[in-house]
Amino acid sequence: GQQLNQSPQSMFIQEGEDVSMNCTSSSIFNTWLWYKQDPGEGPVLLIALYKAGELTSNGRLTAQFGITRKDSFLNISASIPSDVGIYFCAGQPTTPLVFGKGTRLSVIA
């Protein structure tokens, strides 16, 4: 089946630092999504991308749909303690949705 390579697997950063993570696929995707999962909760959608080259922001979060349609990036600026959690990318070649393995973010105050 389809696979997404999400990196890094984990990150430890200082409060106030910027964060970058990405996902790549071997096949073309029509949709890229970024979710965040807080401890003990289900994932919550952060940003949805629908067109190659699209750049979308949600507060301190910015995500981009790669030009090749095979990758996507998520940036978090000026991290704060509540950014802690697991971030998942998800893509849709056709159906159903395929998830990456997640990036676990830890923020040191």
Place this chain on the structure above:
Amino acid sequence: NAGVTQTPKFQVLKTGQSMTLQCAQDMNHEYMSWYRQDPGMGLRLIHYSVGAGITDQGEVPNGYNVSRSTTEDFPLRLLSAAPSQTSVYFCASSTRPLGDEQFFGPGTRLTVL
């Protein structure tokens, strides 16, 4: 709206026991799905449904059954639990066919001894 609800929150089973994980949504979503989450493995699709009476297999369907008799409910059945089914299970629903804006429930943490 309650969104997507799941019961129970936690469950411990012995090998060979059967049980049903409940999932309900009150958003009138046509599309519902079940995922399992294991450490380092992300979210893997077990079964999904594009509407009442219609279900299909996902990436890891073995050992699980589903049915969709109503739009609101999508229960997941484990017929004979195995230790390999120890996981956190998430139910999700969406308006579009397994695409964006999937709304997830809070999860069921299952341990099989």
